[in-house]
Structures are given as structure tokens and as C-alpha cells.
Amino acid sequence: MRLVPVLSALAMVLLGFVLGFSFPASMTPNLQCGVLPWSGSGAANSSSSESSFLGRLWAPLFRNSSGTSNATSGIARRPEGAGRLPPGIVVSESDLHLRRSWGSPSQDAPVRKYLLTMAVGYKERANVNATVQKFSDNFDVVLFHYDGHTTEWDDEFQWSKEAVHVSARKQTKWWFAKRFLHPSIVAPYDYVFLWDEDLGVDNFTAEAYIEIVKKHGLEISQPGLDATKGHKAYDVSVKRNSGDMHKTDAGGKKCPDVHQRPCSGFVEVMAPVFSRDAWRCVWHMIQNDLVHGWGLDFNFWRCVDDPEEQFGIVDAQYVVHHAVPTLRDQGKG
Numbered sequence: 001m002r003l004v005p006v007l008s009a010l011a012m013v014l015l016g017f018v019l020g021f022s023f024p025a026s027m028t029p030n031l032q033c034g035v036l037p038w039s040g041s042g043a044a045n046s047s048s049s050e051s052s053f054l055g056r057l058w059a060p061l062f063r064n065s066s067g068t069s070n071a072t073s074g075i076a077r078r079p080e081g082a083g084r085l086p087p088g089i090v091v092s093e094s095d096l097h098l099r100r101s102w103g104s105p106s107q108d109a110p111v112r113k114y115l116l117t118m119a120v121g122y123k124e125r126a127n128v129n130a131t132v133q134k135f136s137d138n139f140d141v142v143l144f145h146y147d148g149h150t151t152e153w154d155d156e157f158q159w160s161k162e163a164v165h166v167s168a169r170k171q172t173k174w175w176f177a178k179r180f181l182h183p184s185i186v187a188p189y190d191y192v193f194l195w196d197e198d199l200g201v202d203n204f205t206a207e208a209y210i211e212i213v214k215k216h217g218l219e220i221s222q223p224g225l226d227a228t229k230g231h232k233a234y235d236v237s238v239k240r241n242s243g244d245m246h247k248t249d250a251g252g253k254k255c256p257d258v259h260q261r262p263c264s265g266f267v268e269v270m271a272p273v274f275s276r277d278a279w280r281c282v283w284h285m286i287q288n289d290l291v292h293g294w295g296l297d298f299n300f301w302r303c304v305d306d307p308e309e310q311f312g313i314v315d316a317q318y319v320v321h322h323a324v325p326t327l328r329d330q331g332k333g
């Protein structure tokens with residue numbers, strides 16, 4: 001009979017341990033600030049012993065977001081809302097890969113390495129088809145529909161059946177990107193392409209493009225624009241005829257100071273390609289009411305350590321910007 005008090009004392013000790021383990025985290029305000037551990041935000045300054053202890057417990061759960069985020073490695077915090085969950089059941093990332101509702105999940109086709117996303121209207125489907133053909137099976141594809149037509153795509157294009165379709169009338173690429181490309185949802189993809197639908201891709205292949213981007217360590221890039229054909233806005237993004245890629249418009253007429261935007265550290269908004277880490281940061285810059293994306297291109301540089309080295313225009317794989325005003329046709333221009 002003397003066993004009972006011993007057991008209940010043991011139980012209390014255990015309970016105390018469990019409470020002690022879970023409460024500091026959920027009650028310490030600096031763990032609750034809602035910044036994801038991979039956000040790369042500089043505000044991550046929690047130095048209490050509890051948080052770094054928990055951080056070490058949690059850290060292996062989160063993808064090693066490259067060597068640049070050393071500052072957060074020791075103090076990775078739980079995602080907002082996960083405060084009460086034990087580490088083993090926190091799922092910190094997802095993806096945009098279609099899953100089957102039958103069979104064993106382990107036999108599903110693997111998540112692709114890269115992500116292609118485009119804002120599209122049905123009228124431009126021929127060009128969108130041509131574009132998708134230039135992307136290999138290593139890409140998951142997401143189409144953002146601004147004109148309400150979605151199922152029609154499946155009737156015409158086999159690849160459409162394996163794409164994710166998101167529909168919201170008259171919304172822009174940035175509206176969709178903010179809401180459907182959360183960094184922890186696209187975290188499995190090494191690169192995210194956020195493209196317009198009106199690009200001529202005769203001289204573009206995605207795999208070759210990515211090879212160049214990797215070789216030169218570009219965090220944010222775009223294909224060069226063929227100025228002999230389409231529309232061009234900035235000299236720096238015009239395709240050069242020498243080499244794989246270029247980083248600045250040094251020596252250009254409009255670039256007396258090559259260290260300023262748009263002379264280096266710059267890509268345009270119509271065909272940007274982001275590394276996982278760069279996208280984590282850019283996503284935070286997109287504001288809810290930012291309709292056209294104006295000004296974003298002049299601020300992308302904030303999302304890399306060394307803009308003059310980590311931005312590039314890929315010349316060997318280039319596109320033509322047709323500048324078709326398709327979304328504008330959906331209502332008031």
C-alpha cells in the first residue's frame with residue numbers, strides 16, 4: 001500500500017516535467033512573435049536559455065536554409081501556432097505536389113525539384129502550352145487563373161491534369177503569390193519560377209537555365225530579353241551575345257553608377273526566378289494591396305547578401321517579352 005504515494009509522487013514529477021517542458025515555450029513572448037524560423041528575419045534575437053534549448057531540439061526539424069542564416073541556427077523557433085505541439089508531430093513544410101487518394105503515399109511520384117508558377121488566361125493558352133513544354137518533369141506546375149476558366153485546360157492539355165489550378169477573377173500574379181506560395185509551402189523546391197504568360201520561349205530551356213543559375217550561384221535571376229523582337233524596359237535585362245549570363249549594365253548609357261538599381265542587383269517582375277532562400281524573403285515584401293508589383297523589382301536586392309554577385313540575367317537561355325495586356329482585358333484597363 002505504501003507504493004501508492006510513491007507512484008503518485010512519481011506521477012507528479014512527470015507531470016511537472018511535462019508542464020515545465022511545454023509552458024516556457026508557449027508563455028515566453030519572444031517565442032510567439034510569429035516569425036518562421038526560416039524567414040531569415042533579422043529580428044530573431046531570443047537569447048534566453050529556454051529558447052535556445054528548445055531551439056536546439058527543434059532545429060533539426062527545419063530545413064538547413066543554407067549557410068547564410070547562421071544567426072538563426074541556434075535559436076530556431078517553432079512556427080506560430082505549433083507552440084503546444086511536441087517536436088515529433090510538427091510538420092513545418094509542405095509542397096504543391098498532387099497526392100493520390102488511393103494506394104500508399106510512399107509510392108506517389110516524388111515531389112519535383114523545382115516549381116513553375118504562371119498567372120494565365122485561357123486566351124493565352126497556346127503560349128502557356130509552349131512555355132510549359134520547355135520545363136522538364138523536374139517541375140511541379142501551378143497555374144493561377146485570373147479569368148475564371150480552369151477546367152477547359154484539362155480538355156486540351158495532358159500536362160494540365162497534373163498541374164495545380166488556382167482561380168480568382170481579375171487578380172494579379174502577386175496577389176496569388178502572396179496567398180498561395182507561402183515560403184513553407186514551396187520550401188521543398190530549389191527554385192521558384194514566377195512567370196507571366198506572354199513570354200516567347202523559342203530559345204529557352206528550363207533545365208539548361210537552372211544549370212547556369214547553379215553554376216554562378218544566382219539567388220535571383222531572369223532570362224535575358226531578346227530586344228530585337230519584344231518589349232524591353234531596362235537595358236540591364238537585355239540579352240547579351242557573349243557568355244552564359246551577365247550581372248550588370250556596367251558601361252551602359254543609362255548607368256553612370258553601376259551600383260544602383262536597375263544597373264545591377266536587379267531583375268524585372270515578368271519572369272523572375274528565385275532560390276528557396278530568396279523567395280522566403282521576397283514573399284515577406286509582397287503586401288496585401290500590392291496589385292501590380294510596381295516597385296518590387298527595385299527592392300528584390302534586399303533579399304540577398306551580395307546583390308551585385310547573386311543577381312544575374314541569363315543570356316544563353318533567353319525569352320521574348322510580348323507584353324500582351326491580357327489581364328487588362330478583364331475589366332477597366
Ligand SMILES: *[C@@H]1O[C@H](CO)[C@@H](O)[C@H](O)[C@H]1NC(C)=O
Pocket residue numbers: 042043044045
Ligand atoms: C541582437 O543581438 C545582437 C548581439 O547581442 C545585437 O547587436 C543586436 O542589436 C540585436 N538585434 C536586435 C534586433 O535586437
Ligand SMILES: *[C@@H]1O[C@H](CO)[C@@H](O)[C@H](O)[C@H]1NC(C)=O
Pocket residue numbers: 064066067068
Ligand atoms: C547546413 O548548411 C551548411 C552550409 O550550406 C552546410 O555546410 C552544412 O553541412 C549543412 N548542415 C546540414 C545538417 O545539412
Ligand SMILES: *[C@@H]1O[C@H](CO)[C@@H](O)[C@H](O)[C@H]1NC(C)=O
Pocket residue numbers: 067068070
Ligand atoms: C556559422 O557558425 C559557425 C560556428 O559558430 C562559424 O564557424 C561559421 O563561420 C559561421 N558561418 C557564417 C557564414 O557566418
Ligand SMILES: *[C@@H]1O[C@H](CO)[C@@H](O)[C@H](O)[C@H]1NC(C)=O
Pocket residue numbers: 126129130133156157
Ligand atoms: C502544346 O505544345 C506542344 C509543343 O509545342 C505541341 O506539340 C502540342 O500540339 C501543343 N498542344 C496543343 C493542344 O496545342
Ligand SMILES: *[C@@H]1O[C@H](CO)[C@@H](O)[C@H](O)[C@H]1NC(C)=O
Pocket residue numbers: 202203
Ligand atoms: C531561337 O529560336 C528560333 C526559333 O526556333 C531559331 O530559329 C533560332 O535559331 C534560335 N536562336 C538561337 C540563337 O538558337
